[in-house]
Amino acid sequence: MTRTIVASATREVIIGFDQPFCVIGERINPTGRKKLAAEMNEGNFETVKADALAQVAAGATVLDVNAGVTAVNPNETEPPLMVKTLEIVQELVDVPLSIDSSVTAAIEAGLRVAKGRPLVNSVTGEEEKLEAILPLVKKYDVPVVAISNDESGISEDPDVRFAVAKKIVERAADYGIPAHDIVVDPLVMPIGAVGTSGQQVFQLLRRLRDELKVNTTCGLSNISFGLPHRHGINGAFIPMVIATGMTSAIMNPCRPQEMEAVRAANVLNGTDPNCQEWIMTYRDHQPAAAGASAAPTEAPSAGGRRRGGRAARRTA
Amino acid sequence: MTRTIVASATREVIIGFDQPFCVIGERINPTGRKKLAAEMNEGNFETVKADALAQVAAGATVLDVNAGVTAVNPNETEPPLMVKTLEIVQELVDVPLSIDSSVTAAIEAGLRVAKGRPLVNSVTGEEEKLEAILPLVKKYDVPVVAISNDESGISEDPDVRFAVAKKIVERAADYGIPAHDIVVDPLVMPIGAVGTSGQQVFQLLRRLRDELKVNTTCGLSNISFGLPHRHGINGAFIPMVIATGMTSAIMNPCRPQEMEAVRAANVLNGTDPNCQEWIMTYRDHQPAAAGASAAPTEAPSAGGRRRGGRAARRTA
Numbered sequence: 001m002t003r004t005i006v007a008s009a010t011r012e013v014i015i016g017f018d019q020p021f022c023v024i025g026e027r028i029n030p031t032g033r034k035k036l037a038a039e040m041n042e043g044n045f046e047t048v049k050a051d052a053l054a055q056v057a058a059g060a061t062v063l064d065v066n067a068g069v070t071a072v073n074p075n076e077t078e079p080p081l082m083v084k085t086l087e088i089v090q091e092l093v094d095v096p097l098s099i100d101s102s103v104t105a106a107i108e109a110g111l112r113v114a115k116g117r118p119l120v121n122s123v124t125g126e127e128e129k130l131e132a133i134l135p136l137v138k139k140y141d142v143p144v145v146a147i148s149n150d151e152s153g154i155s156e157d158p159d160v161r162f163a164v165a166k167k168i169v170e171r172a173a174d175y176g177i178p179a180h181d182i183v184v185d186p187l188v189m190p191i192g193a194v195g196t197s198g199q200q201v202f203q204l205l206r207r208l209r210d211e212l213k214v215n216t217t218c219g220l221s222n223i224s225f226g227l228p229h230r231h232g233i234n235g236a237f238i239p240m241v242i243a244t245g246m247t248s249a250i251m252n253p254c255r256p257q258e259m260e261a262v263r264a265a266n267v268l269n270g271t272d273p274n275c276q277e278w279i280m281t282y283r284d285h286q287p288a289a290a291g292a293s294a295a296p297t298e299a300p301s302a303g304g305r306r307r308g309g310r311a312a313r314r315t316a
Numbered sequence: 317m318t319r320t321i322v323a324s325a326t327r328e329v330i331i332g333f334d335q336p337f338c339v340i341g342e343r344i345n346p347t348g349r350k351k352l353a354a355e356m357n358e359g360n361f362e363t364v365k366a367d368a369l370a371q372v373a374a375g376a377t378v379l380d381v382n383a384g385v386t387a388v389n390p391n392e393t394e395p396p397l398m399v400k401t402l403e404i405v406q407e408l409v410d411v412p413l414s415i416d417s418s419v420t421a422a423i424e425a426g427l428r429v430a431k432g433r434p435l436v437n438s439v440t441g442e443e444e445k446l447e448a449i450l451p452l453v454k455k456y457d458v459p460v461v462a463i464s465n466d467e468s469g470i471s472e473d474p475d476v477r478f479a480v481a482k483k484i485v486e487r488a489a490d491y492g493i494p495a496h497d498i499v500v501d502p503l504v505m506p507i508g509a510v511g512t513s514g515q516q517v518f519q520l521l522r523r524l525r526d527e528l529k530v531n532t533t534c535g536l537s538n539i540s541f542g543l544p545h546r547h548g549i550n551g552a553f554i555p556m557v558i559a560t561g562m563t564s565a566i567m568n569p570c571r572p573q574e575m576e577a578v579r580a581a582n583v584l585n586g587t588d589p590n591c592q593e594w595i596m597t598y599r600d601h602q603p604a605a606a607g608a609s610a611a612p613t614e615a616p617s618a619g620g621r622r623r624g625g626r627a628a629r630r631t632a
Contacts, residue, residue: 191583192591198584202559223584227591229598236555236580243518243556264552267507268514268539275508275543282545 002180004143004215004247006062006096007116013061013096015143015183015215015247020271021238021262022248024098024119024217025060027051028089030069037069040081045088056093058253059262064121065089065110066100074102079109086114098145098250104132111140119143121250122185125150125164134175143181145217146172148204154187158200161186162207169212180215183248184208188218190225191233197223198237202244209245220251220258231257239265318496320459320531320563322378322412323432329377329412331459331499331531331563336587337554337578338564340414340435340533341376343367344405346385353385356397361404372409374569375578380437381405381426382416390418395425402430414461414566420448427456435459437566438501441466441480450491459497461533462488464520470503474516477502478523485528496531499564500524504534506541507549513539514553518560525561536567536574547573555581 004015006022015022028051030037036047055063067081068074082101090097099110100121107120122145123133137144146168148154148161155161165184172182186204189197201218208216218241224233238249238261253259263281266272320331322338331338344367346353352363371379383397384390398417406413414435415426423436438461439449453460462484464470464477471477481500488498502520505513517534524532534557540549554565554577569575579597582588 195589195591196586199586227583228595229601232576232598232601233580233583233594235551236577237584239552239555240559240581240584243559260548261552264549265556267543267549268553268556270512270515273511275511278549279544282548285545285548 002213002215004180004183005117006098006119006143008090008094008096009115011094011096011116017209017215017245017247018271019247020061020266020277021242021246021269022062022217023060023253023259023262024062024064024248024250025051025055025058025253026064026219026250027055027252027254028063028085029066029100031066040067040069040085043084045085048085048088049092052089052093055253056095059259060095060253062096062098062119062248063089063093064098064100064250067106068101068103075105078103078106082106082110083113086110090115104136107133108136111136111142117142119145119183121145122147123168124148125168127151130168130171134172134177137172137181138175138177143183144172144177145185146182147185148187154189156189156194156196156200158186158204158207161200162204162211165204165208165214166212169214179213183215183217184212185217185219188220188222190227191223192226198240201241205241205244205246215247216245217248217250218246220249231255234258235261238262239268242266242269318529318531320496320499321433322414322435322459324406324410324412325431327410327412327432333525333531333561333563334587335563336377336582336593337558337562337585338378338533339376339569339575339578340378340380340564340566341367341371341374341569342380342535342566343371343568343570344379344401345382345416347382356383356385356401359400361401364401364404365408368405368409371569372411375575376411376569378412378414378435378564379405379409380414380416380566383422384417384419391421394419394422398422398426399429402426406431420452423449424452427452427458433458435461435499437461438463439484440464441484443467446484446487450488450493453488453497454491454493459499460488460493461499461501463501464503470505472505472510472512472516474502474520474523477516478520478527481520481524481530482528485530495529499531499533500528501533501535504536504538506543507539508542514556517557521557521560521562531563532561533564533566534562536565547571550574551577554578555584558582558585 006013039047065085067085098119098121099107101107123129124147148164150164169179169182191197208214223237224230235257242265263278267275267278322329355363381401383401414437415423416437417423439445440463464480466480485495485498507513524530539553540546551573558581583591583594
């Protein structure tokens with residue numbers, strides 16, 4: 001059974017098909033958050049700290065850390081900021097971290113200070129990336145997110161994306177990195193732009209699980225980009241990818257609809273024994289908060305409902 | 317491609333892997349609804365009518381009709397009540413109907429008056445049932461729900477349930493009934509009682525789709541029986557079964573969380589072209605209604621969020 005171990009100084013998280021879905025909190029990322037970028041540039045980490053605490057409280061089991069505040073000279077400015085951000089976050093919370101950067105020097109600097117066994121986010125199938133990142137992954141003995149695009153961009157053909165993932169796994173093996181330390185991102189395109197993107201991902205996930213036997217992740221909310229009521233799309237996408245084999249996602253755990261979907265899918269996937277987390281979380285749930293009935297009549301007692309010949313269906 | 321055609325006098329619904337998920341409204345059923353049973357016994361069909369209209373308005377594409385108001389002499393009392401109920405419902409709404417009874421005489425009486433091509437609900441693998449129901453299904457050329465239990469009850473072994481389904485399909489073939497007119501119910505056990513019931517269903521659905529190539533259905537809310545916040549479990553179960561091949565469910569369409577899950581899963585499964593129904597339904601969605609953020613900070617612009625090396629991931 002494929003198991004990817006991610007760890008902080010004191011806590012270990014296993015990503016695997018028989019494990020609860022691994023929620024990698026995406027909030028500590030200044031991209032598209034001007035206020036946060038300005039704060040981090042000024043050495044103000046209050047929002048970073050608040051986001052770290054809020055995400056762990058909401059149920060994130062790993063936190064992604066991105067310090068890409070500027071496109072100006074990132075090779076020099078980003079490594080020290082990554083180090084500082086990682087140090088602050090790992091001082092505050094005990095979950096494992098993901099070192100997220102497109103700047104190799106920032107990843108390397110991060111690897112020097114991150115405690116435990118952080119996740120590297122990410123390598124792609126691009127030759128330059130493979131040669132820069134894989135030696136670091138090997139040297140520090142850490143797992144890595146492998147994004148299934150290469151020099152030619154992101155293919156709309158799932159077979160090509162599978163081939164890129166396979167190439168990365170094989171190249172990693174050349175460096176002595178086992179497949180269970182590669183977490184493949186099959187790439188999720190917005191369904192509003194590419195109508196087949198859901199089916200593409202489901203098909204890819206089955207192959208990645210059955211043929212490459214690797215763990216998987218994605219930037220989850222990409223799927224709903226541009227659509228109204230994105231949480232509704234995200235909240236259905238999560239159970240669907242879990243049912244087809246995805247084992248982690250980079251997402252916002254502070255969204256209750258998405259986290260509810262994760263918890264319910266864990267119950268249904270058999271990774272929340274005795275529904276313990278579900279019951280603890282929702283035993284006092286008020287229907288008014290979500291899912292209230294539009295029907296004015298009495299609640300259905302579906303468990304006791306008779307259908308043709310199935311009076312006893314509830315009891316095995 | 318497997319297609320099960322259900323029809324009223326004027327409207328046809330196709331159940332199939334490439335079709336929107338077929339929502340069979342479960343509300344017109346006096347089992348466990350004492351008030352409704354009393355009304356129907358007295359010849360008062362106001363609640364039946366209200367339930368028919370509400371379910372169609374909520375998005376049901378087929379309505380299940382059950383007239384089992386009493387366990388006293390059902391062979392005599394249920395057939396005329398089934399006829400009356402079917403007549404009232406098909407007078408009022410134009411969706412196809414499902415004739416739901418454990419009383420063969422009620423199914424036969426219903427088949428005589430139901431217009432179009434109703435669904436018979438149901439046959440099981442029990443010898444007596446097979447011999448009673450299959451000739452009616454053949455005579456009236458209608459599709460039938462096949463529940464995967466037999467004289468020995470409901471097996472907890474998915475292989476046994478698959479074998480029962482296969483037996484029903486084969487027996488139906490002996491009567492000249494094609495597999496595309498069999499809609500198998502793999503039987504959903506409450507996850508709170510049987511921790512593997514989700515995995516059992518997913519495994520069964522894949523085999524039913526790949527090996528028997530049949531459409532499938534289930535009494536959906538059984539999965540969450542006994543748990544708190546059942547809508548949350550149901551709302552994740554729907555996308556998971558759709559992702560693994562289920563093509564219809566007998567459920568309460570008047571529950572917004574469940575219908576949202578159906579609509580979102582249709583988008584993601586590629587059966588809501590251009591996200592048209594989603595956009596029409598949710599374009600004015602107010603976050604406060606469901607899925608509001610617990611985080612006080614700005615919304616994430618995930619589409620524009622940078623992660624390592626994937627700035628262009630949104631555009632294929």
